[in-house]
Amino acid sequence: MARRQYPFHLIEPRWQQRWEQEQTFRAWNPGEAVPPGHPFGLRHGLDGKTPVAAQLPPKCYILDMFPYPSGEGLHVGHPEGYTATDILARFRRAQGYNVLHPMGWDAFGLPAEQYAVKTGQHPRVTTQANIANFTRQIRSLGFSYDWSREVATTDPEYFRWTQWIFLQIYNAWFNPETRRAEPIATLPIPSGCDTPAKQRAYRDSRRLAYVAEAPVNWCPELGTVLANEEVVDGRSEVGGFPVVRKPMRQWMLRITAYAERLLGDLNNIDWTDSLKEMQRNWIGRSEGAQVTFALEGNPEGITVFTTRPDTLFGATYMVLSPEHPLVARITTPAQREAVSAYQAFASGRSDLERTELAKEKTGVFTGAHAVNPVNGQRIPVWIADYVLASYGTGAIMAVPAHDTRDFEFAVKFGLPVVQVVEPPSGRDWRGYTDEGVAVNSTSDQVSLDGLPTPEAKRRITDWLASRGLGARTINYKLRDWLFSRQRYWGEPFPIVWRTGEDGTRYTEAVGEEALPLVPPPLDDYKPTPDGQPPLARAADWVNLPDGSVRETNTMPQWAGSCWYYLRYLDARNPDRFVSESAERYWMDSTAAGSRFGVQGVDLYVGGTEHAVLHLLYARFWHKVLFDLGHVSTAEPFHRLVNQGLILGDDGQKMSKSRGNVVNPDDVLAEYGADAFRLYEMFMGPLQEVKPWSTQGVAGVYKFLGRVWRLFIDETSETAFEQACAAEPDRAAAHLGLIKLAPNVQDVPADAHHLKPLHQCIRKVTEDLEGLRFNTAISALMIFVNEAIAWEVKPVSVLRPFLQLLAPLAPHLAEQLWEMLPSGPSGAPPESLSYAPWPSFDPALLVEDTLEIPVQVNGKLRDVIRVPVAATQADIEAAALASEKARPFLEGRTVRKIIVVPRKLVNIVVA
RNA sequence: GUGGGCGUGGCGGAAUGGCAGACGCGCCAGACUUAGGAUCUGGUUCCUCACGGAGUGGAGGUUCAAGUCCUCUCGCCCACACCA
Known part of the structure; x- marks a missing residue:
């Protein structure tokens, strides 16, 4: 070393x-x-x-x-x-x-x-x-x-x-009138709920924390379910194991109730646009309409969500998701076998397969027909897994002419494609998904022809609403938060299960006085052989004397x-x-x-x-x-x-397999914490991606060495080193041998000390304020490069410098601060950490003369020095007199002279 | 595909529309040294002996003046992704 x-x-x-x-x-x-x-x-x-x-x-x-x-x-x-x-x-x-x-x-x-x-x-x-x-x-x-x-x-x-917070959530409901959570006791119970059991069931169905049988992301390898957010490309975010869909009883938190507020309040907080955008995308608000299609030979209808109600005339078929409850009821006997086979195929596919095979559309005709409410057209109803059960209503009207997915599907299965939007300028209408002008959209009831898309949307939605066939709707991608995990190492739910008089099972909160509810130690932390969470193994803990049974799921890490x-x-x-x-x-x-x-x-x-x-x-x-x-x-x-x-x-993501991982312990041992901190900040802007460089650490380390030498007497340091060599165990005690350099003196500072200092104060203060640590460090380096050349270093200048250094390299700053003699104004504060931040004096930054670049036709030709007080005319004259600029002016007409005060002169010639 | 971000010396990066390359690394030269992976001094965008010219991924544009603003385009990174 x-x-x-x-x-x-x-x-x-x-x-x-x-x-x-x-x-x-x-x-x-x-x-x-x-x-x-x-x-x-x-x-x-x-x-x-x-x-x-x-x-x-x-x-x-x-x-x-x-x-x-x-x-x-x-x-x-x-x-x-x-x-x-x-x-x-x-x-x-x-x-x-x-x-x-x-x-x-x-x-x-x-x-x-x-x-x-x-x-x-x-x-x-x-x-x-x-x-x-x-x-x-x-x-x-x-x-x-x-x-x-x-x-x-x-x-x-x-x-x-x-x-305890979970219980607050459990004991609350979302009041759509006030748009906020309220205690569950304030929930109005409909008159139809005439028994305690019904009332209880109603209340439980409205809580912000509720139990639902839902298709979940089951990860067999991890033995637990995962939230949608924890599944990436059909695999678990942690570990990368395959994930399959499986219906299970799970705890959910009603985050969807807050979709609008989570979205709206983004406007009141100071986050980056990209981050806000990610949250907006996740919440996924989209405006559109719900439209109900009648079914032939079935009193039920199919309700779909669409953002393009203006294309209703172009709906040539419908698609239900394979899991849609209507599928079983509308499938014709002739199609039953094919439909069941497809449903089995779709549910058996893991999310991974679904994603990978997304390119090729699949689906099956149900044999049923629906009626387009706007023109009475009889259109076939299909099922296909490109329609998601969990978004919108789990069903769509397909407009192949103006939707990419519907178009692919229609082409593959030979379904009709009808143009209803005219693109702006001669573009092909087939697969045109943007706005245009409605065409072929007239029935004896209503016509959209000639209307631009936004107007057409409004017209048709109003018409549908007036007939009770549809309504303006807002849909969100955000879904309720799947909140239970089948794990041991998480917070147990403070919930027990009871069985009602009618035999139904229901949940009940554990009293607050029973908290914390600590997971019992187990001999074996695996899930049970029948697939129950590990906590189910603790029979004594699970089964309570009054016959109630504890919830055995635990909360997610979030x-x-x-x-x-x-x-x-x-x-x-x-x-x-x-x-x-x-x-x-x-x-x-x-x-x-x-x-x-x-x-x-x-x-x-x-x-x-x-x-x-x-x-x-x-x-x-x-x-x-x-x-x-x-x-x-x-x-x-x-x-x-x-x-x-x-x-x-190497510019690659750090990973063990690439062997490019940097261990902070090693860096600290060689360069120390201050150098490590300084380098982390000196690398570049905080928000940017940037590569680690060991040589870069050495660079800032050398800078700290220069700071040290700015203050320290070399002879005394040699004495210290010899003492350490003689008595390595008492090295720390020998630190006292190190003395200040003789030219560090408590003398008045003059302008050539103060100007660099105050420039540094200004730059560091502004940069820290804006989290621009890299440029703040650069300002400190500039100061040190100047100060190290001074014959005498006034304490009154070094002290504020240490204060500027302290947030970045606190150990070194404290050590040197401690060594400085107290100034005329009295002893420095006990700890540097609470010494008032220095302020800069703008008067000290004022220059007598300014360097003004002289350009001819925008090209730099000279730099002239003018007094600060120089008028525009003075500067003009000085620029025209410039020796270096003159050759570029000769034989040409000066058209214009731009003088930017304090900044630059540009002489425009013909 | 959609959304966001980024392209500047050999490298990390600086530049309220006003001297491009601050500061640091690396490199080159010198000093001090028995020695240096220490320290100090100076130099270092490219082309050119020089005068000078070119230059911020590329092409246009606005402007007295563009890395910065506008249009198009190429490349890279991140996030989401059959969301009707």
Whole structure:
């Protein structure tokens, strides 16, 4: 190993210990006593006091997406976001905010359970070992987390409240009038429900958490169902195992009720457009109409959803999804065999096969005919798996002339194609799916001919509505959230099953006093042989004395991460999931008594992989809690930033198989935490994808070495090194031998010191504000490159510089700060972390003269120096007098001279 | 297919419509050294001996002025994907 640039291996542990011992980064809630001598109290005049919310400084809640503590440990992608938030947290602290910056563990998860299945070891043991390793790694990076607020979703004192929130959801319904969740007791029961059993069934069918027999994504390999979102291309997102559809009894959460609000409230939060767009796409709102087609020889009709009711005249056949309940009732005897065979074929296909074979349309005629309501045409009814049971009504009217899929299908099965839309300019109408003008759309009842598409839609929808045949409708892709898993290592549902007088089974909430409901230890963590979840093995736990039976499903991993940001606010509260005062102070800055900030988390940083699932689920839970009065904001995360992926040295995604994985532990050992942090930020913009470069780390490490040498006397460092060599065990104690360089002096600074400093202050402040860490670091480098050449280095200049460096490289900054003598203005604050952020003096940045580029016809010919006070005429004259520009002016007519004040001159010649 | 993002030196990347390439890596030269994968100084977009010219994936356009704005086009990345 090359010689160390500076003794980071001694400095970094030293400061990490100090911060921990002195609880430097503890954040105080309203009503909490600030211990005497704490730098936060000293800074804000709250030393030893117990402030109420109004006495605390403005809050700033800076949040990381908490990690799943995997057995592999941290990779360099994790600390990217963590470093960014830490820099901002330290910056805001220095600016005087009360900063909440917590960390915790999304600790439920499949790997620990799979290990338990193999070895019989309780998943908690594995989980705790992994948490310990992650904690060590994260702590070694010197992040300013308030560890007193650490949470783990697997902690019973945490999931007690996850279960409690589930009960709030279970005990609520969505009132379509008020468009919000309300306690289930307020649900009006229709008069038809005249027995307690019927009333109960009605209520249960309206709850926000309900049980349904639904076709689910069953993954045999994992032994559990998966949410739609967890299935990618017909395989499990985790592990990549095949997934099949299978009807099962499952818990669902009624997230669809919130579709409109989840969509609408995106407009009130500060997320990137691309992220909002992803959420919008996932929710998938589409406007259209429901249209009912009569069936020949059957009193029922087929209701379809269409976004193009204007093409109704072009509907030449209909398609039901193979699972549609009508199929059995309308299929003619002649077609029965073919239809059943097709249904078997469709259901037997895994999602993977369905996706892979999507190119080729398949389907079967049912033998039934429907009647096009608009022109009385008799059209055949088919079934095909390109129509999804779960979207719209599970049935479509097919308009092959103007829908790609219908067109493919019609061509394959020889069904008629009728033009009803005229494309704008001579384009082929066959398969034309965009807007145009309606044609061939006239009956004795109604005509659309000549109408542009939007107008035609309106006309036909009104007509259908007036006849009771259809209505304007809004449809969503979003489906209710499949919330149960057949696993051991998750939160058990606080639910028991009872059997009613009439023999039907129904659910009942476990009392809140029984929480947390902890999963019992098992000898064997596998599902039961008959396919029941592992918890079913614990007969004593499942069967209760009063004859009721516990729910044996558990909640998905998302549950714990849906609200952890709220628990941080009041992590050790034994009585409530979060106290009202803490919640208001940290989340709702517009509440009475607070003066600053935004509603919700001020900054939330994490990877794009959670762009839909976690963020949508968490928003949903938050809105339910908001409706029920448990939280004070409609949205949890005000500002959200996705950090970009870090690729390997080779520009490829890091993976063990490619052998390009960078282990932070190795980087830390060689370069230290400050260099690691600095490099993570120096690589490029936070949001971009960028490749790791070990040489790049060495570059910023050298920069920190230069900072060190800017301050340190080399002779004393040699003495220190010799002492360390003599007594390696006492190396840390020898740090005291290191002295400041003799030219670091407490003397007045002059303009040639102050100008670079104040330029640096301005640039770093603005860049941190905008999360442009790479350019902030570049500004620090520029300052150091200048300052290192100074003969004398005034302490009053070095001190603010260290403050600017501190958020990025806190250990080194603290160490050097400690060594600086106190200035004329008195001793520096106890900890650099709470020293007020320096401000720049614009007066010091003013130049006497300006460099003005001179262009001729837009090409740079010279740079002239003019006094700041120069008038436009002065500048013009100076430009025309330029020696270098003159040759380009000779023999030509000056047409125009553009003078951009303070910027540039452009002489336009003919 | 749909939506979003991105194309700038050998590399990572800088540039409120106003000097393209800040800062760093690498490379080249020099200094100090027994030595250097240390440190310090200087240089480093390309073509040209030079004057100068060209240059931000490509082609047009707007403008006194375009990496930046507009149109078309090519390439790469990410997400969703039979959503009626």
